[in-house]
Amino acid sequence: MLPHAVAEFARAQYPDVVFDLGSVPDDGATPAIYAGPYGELRFAVDRDGHRLWADWSDETRLRSLDDVAAILLGPVLGGLLRLRGGTSLHGCVVEIGSQAVALLGNAGVGKSTLAATLAQRGHAVLSDDVVALEERGRGQWFAQPGYPRLRVEPGTLAAFSPPVPDGGEVFSIAGKRYVELSMAPGANAWRFRGRATRLAAMYVLDRGRGEGRPKAEEVAGADRLFELLRHSRDAFFPLPASRRAAELRSLGRLVADVPIRRLCCLDGTENVGATCDVLLDAA
Numbered sequence: 501m502l503p504h505a506v507a508e509f510a511r512a513q514y515p516d517v518v519f520d521l522g523s524v525p526d527d528g529a530t531p532a533i534y535a536g537p538y539g540e541l542r543f544a545v546d547r548d549g550h551r552l553w554a555d556w557s558d559e560t561r562l563r564s565l566d567d568v569a570a571i572l573l574g575p576v577l578g579g580l581l582r583l584r585g586g587t588s589l590h591g592c593v594v595e596i597g598s599q600a601v602a603l604l605g606n607a608g609v610g611k612s613t614l615a616a617t618l619a620q621r622g623h624a625v626l627s628d629d630v631v632a633l634e635e636r637g638r639g640q641w642f643a644q645p646g647y648p649r650l651r652v653e654p655g656t657l658a659a660f661s662p663p664v665p666d667g668g669e670v671f672s673i674a675g676k677r678y679v680e681l682s683m684a685p686g687a688n689a690w691r692f693r694g695r696a697t698r699l700a701a702m703y704v705l706d707r708g709r710g711e712g713r714p715k716a717e718e719v720a721g722a723d724r725l726f727e728l729l730r731h732s733r734d735a736f737f738p739l740p741a742s743r744r745a746a747e748l749r750s751l752g753r754l755v756a757d758v759p760i761r762r763l764c765c766l767d768g769t770e771n772v773g774a775t776c777d778v779l780l781d782a783a
Contacts, residue, residue, distance in 0.1 A: 516550065517549075517550060517551070517552055517577070517580070518550065518551045518552070519551075519552045519553075519554070519572065520551070520552070520553045520554070521553075521554055521555070521565075521568060522555055523553060523555055524542050524543065524544045524553045524554065524555050525544060525553060529544035529545060529546050529547075529551075529553065530544055530545055530546075530547075530737045530738065531543075531544045532544065532545075532736040532737055534571055534575060534576060534736070536562075536571070538560060538561045538562045538671065538673065538674075539556065539557055539559055539560020539561055539562055540556070540557040540559070540560055541554055541555075541556060541557075541560070541568070541571055541576075542554065542555050542556070542557060543555075543576060543736075545580060545583065545737055548584075549580055549583045549584040552572075552576070552580070554568065554572070554576075561673060562671055562672060562673065564672045566669075566671075566672060567671050567672055570651075570670045570671055573629070573630075573646070573647060574629040574630060574651075575629075575733065575734060575736075576736065577630065578590070578629070578630040578632075578733035578734075579733050579734050579735045579736040579737065580736075580737075581630070581632055581733070582732065582733060582735040582739065582743075582747065583735060583736075583737050583739065583743070585743065585746065585747075586632060586633070586634070587632070587633040587634075587635075587747075587750055587751070587754065588630060588631070588632055588633075588732065588733040589602065589604055589630075589631040589633070589728065589731050589732055589733060590604065590605075590606075590607075590629070590630070590631070590731045590732070590733050591603050591604040591605060591611055591629075591630075591631045591702075591731060592611045592612060592614075592615040592625070592627060592628050592629070592631070592650075593625070593626035593627045593631055593643045593646075593697075594615050594618045594619070594623050594624070594625055594626065595623055595624040595625075595626060595693050595697055596618075596623055596700070596779075596780065596783045597700075597783070598697075599697060599698050599699070599700035600626055600642075600643040600697040600698060600699045600700060601699075601700055601701055601702070601703065601779070601783055602631045602633075602643060602699060602701075602702040602703065603615060603703050603705060603763075604631065604702055604703065604704045604705065604727070604731040605704060605705035605706075605707075605731070606731075609705045609706075609707050610705060610707060610765065610772070611705060612628055612629075612650055612651055612652050612656075612676075613652060613653070613656045613769065613772055614705070614765075614772060614775060614776065614779070615628065615650060616650050616652050616656060616660070616664070616679060617772050617773065617776050618776055618779075619650065619679070619681065619689065619690050619691065620660055620664070620689050620690065621689070621776065622688055622689055622691070623691075624691040624692060624693035625648075625650060625681055625691070625692055625693065626643050626644075626645045626646065626692075626693045626697060627643070627644070627645060627646030627647075628646060628649065628650045628651055629646075629651065630646060630733060631643065632644040632646070633699060633754065634696065635750065635753065635754075639757045640698060640757075641698070641699040641754060641757060641758055642696040642697060642698055642699060643696065643697055643698075643699050644696050645692070645693060645694045645695060645696065645697075648680065648681040648682070648683055648692035648694070649667055649678045649679060649680060649681060650678070650679040650681065651670050651676040651677070651678060651679075652676055652677060652679055653676055653677075654676075654677055655769070656769060657677060657679070659769045664679050664690065665679060665680040665681075665682075665690055666678070666679065666680075667679060667680040699758055700758070700759075700783065701758060701759045701760070701761060701782075701783060702728075702758060702759070702760045702761070703716070703760075703761050703762070703763040703779060703782075704719065704727050704731070704760065704761070704762050704763065705763050705765060706762050706763065706764050706765070707765050707766070707767060712766075713766075713774070714763070714764060714765045714766060714771070714774050714775040714777075714778040715763075715764050715778060716761045716762070716763050716764070716778055716779065716781075716782040717761060717762050717764070718759065718760075718761055718762075719760040719761060719762050724755040724760045725751060725752065725755050727760060728751050728754065728755060728760075729751070761782060763775065763778070763779060763782075765778075
């Protein structure tokens with residue numbers, strides 16, 4: 501097998517991160533806290549980023565294993581990727597044609613809603629919440645797959661017809677719901693792409709600036725690097741100076757190699773289809 505294929509096979513066969521729930525060591529690991537709307541999750545990581553410990557605070561209302569998984573598979577592991585030298589951004593990745601497109605943006609801007617609309621139209625989804633990128637040779641960047649689910653608001657699910665494959669609540673007491681994505685050959689909608697795919701472009705969603713209609717415009721100059729820094733996943737753990745310097749060099753190559761566009765879209769789920777049309781035309 502080719503080197504990248506061997507690496508992907510190894511990642512699929514052997515756990516790369518070992519997780520312990522219920523205690524956080526007092527020494528020998530770097531501590532951090534994820535503070536969400538329903539409480540706090542205390543966690544720590546070893547020096548190499550291969551072992552993770554976590555425990556709930558006394559005040560938290562979220563204590564199920566599914567709740568822990570929802571936090572780990574998004575913000576925590578997204579930050580862990582940066583600690584281990586990867587490029588990790590906040591967004592979704594969708595396949596358009598035979599290449600990947602990353603959708604970046606602040607929380608609540610509509611990244612998952614746009615990805616879900618594209619998924620219903622037959623475009624495969626690679627990841628939700630975390631954009632994990634790998635540089636393979638000069639000028640070639642690949643988006644890595646996540647897990648076969650999207651996280652969307654309940655109101656978004658109701659807007660789709662026919663009904664979407666509802667996978668239940670993300671958190672046990674409130675909030676978003678999962679959409680199950682299929683890995684079956686021949687699926688026409690709600691598909692998951694489980695292999696690394698070359699990145700063609702990145703789009704920064706900017707809601708409310710469509711001036712009557714959605715549009716896509718190029719991001720130029722230093723603003724390209726600023727957008728990637730703004731939408732990098734929170735590292736949670738202190739990054740060594742050498743790691744930060746290497747990360748900046750990597751992001752500099754990324755903005756030189758891959759186009760970054762601002763996707764100005766309108767508020768309201770009734771306008772998502774028009775935003776999809778603009779994105780597909782630009783891509």
